[in-house]
Amino acid sequence: MATALITGGGGRIAGAAGARLVRDGWKVLLADKDFGAAEAMARHIGAGASAVELDITNEDSVRQIVKSTIARNGPIDALVNAAGGRTGANVGLFTETSPDTWKPIIDLHLRGVLNICQALLPDMFERKRGAIVSLAAVESFRGDPMSAAFSTAKAAIAILTETLVRECQPYGVRVNAIIPGSPEALARSGNTDDSPEIAEAIAFLLSDRAARTTGACIDVSSGWALH
Numbered sequence: 001m002a003t004a005l006i007t008g009g010g011g012r013i014a015g016a017a018g019a020r021l022v023r024d025g026w027k028v029l030l031a032d033k034d035f036g037a038a039e040a041m042a043r044h045i046g047a048g049a050s051a052v053e054l055d056i057t058n059e060d061s062v063r064q065i066v067k068s069t070i071a072r073n074g075p076i077d078a079l080v081n082a083a084g085g086r087t088g089a090n091v092g093l094f095t096e097t098s099p100d101t102w103k104p105i106i107d108l109h110l111r112g113v114l115n116i117c118q119a120l121l122p123d124m125f126e127r128k129r130g131a132i133v134s135l136a137a138v139e140s141f142r143g144d145p146m147s148a149a150f151s152t153a154k155a156a157i158a159i160l161t162e163t164l165v166r167e168c169q170p171y172g173v174r175v176n177a178i179i180p181g182s183p184e185a186l187a188r189s190g191n192t193d194d195s196p197e198i199a200e201a202i203a204f205l206l207s208d209r210a211a212r213t214t215g216a217c218i219d220v221s222s223g224w225a226l227h
Contacts, residue, residue: 003027004206005069005076007056007116008083010037013135013180015044016195017080017202022048024203029073031056032083056083056112066119075127078206079120081134081157084108086150089139094148102149109153113160121173130173133205134161135180135198138221158217165215174214176205181221194220
């Protein structure tokens with residue numbers, strides 16, 4: 001049974017993705033700084049899901065917990081970077097925000113992804129198997145004057161996805177991203193919960209059906225990223 005680690009494990013998207021992957025036969029590890037939230041989500045999903053306490057912004061802790069998690073549960077075949085949601089979006093105009101507000105946003109949405117990817121990739125390389133899916137954002141491509149740090153971090157996720165492809169390809173590791181809808185896009189589409197569609201995209205990208213798909217950024221924003 002293949003194992004997927006999903007960050008932001010107590011969140012809506014992680015829960016939908018975890019449930020979808022369990023239906024496909026995956027073992028799912030829901031990782032979250034808030035262990036109680038991850039544990040509650042694992043109970044909601046049921047058999048096949050379990051919780052892991054993990055603060056992705058703490059580099060040393062990430063390395064230790066990834067190592068102990070692999071020792072306890074076996075190899076991790078897939079990583080879904082779903083932590084953070086839209087935390088830090090719409091904090092205000094760049095010139096009117098304090099530099100103190102930038103660091104936690106960058107740490108969560110960018111450094112956290114760098115930490116967990118670097119901790120997991122050596123094992124994936126050694127086994128010549130693995131897949132990574134990260135959540136970008138509409139702001140990765142359009143930017144938002146009220147979300148400078150968030151937009152910058154999410155744009156970096158899109159570039160990181162493309163950058164890792166050549167390094168990972170010789171080892172059979174695929175790296176892709178997904179663009180969820182923004183609240184504005186969801187409101188206009190009349191659908192306030194896009195987690196089922198995102199979960200389907202994640203399930204596809206982690207499956208053998210996407211064996212030749214790497215470096216892609218799949219738009220699940222109803223095309224809003226292009227507007």
